[in-house]
Amino acid sequence: MTGSELLENPGKISKLEAENKALAEYAKYKETIKDELSEVEKHFLESVKQTQKQLEKKVKKHK
Structure with a gap:
């Protein structure tokens, strides 16, 4: 596949307009x-929660 097979005409939007549109959409x-x-x-948060539960179990065992 070559680039000439992708587009049949040059289109109506300039490169600058296309870039501006892409940047605006990305910002949104x-x-x-x-x-x-x-x-x-x-x-990471799930790992922290699991570690907290393990520590709480150890503290309860030592009381």
């Missing part, structure tokens, strides 16, 4: 996910 996307945790952060 980043805004919507800014408060969501990544998978790594979720895994």
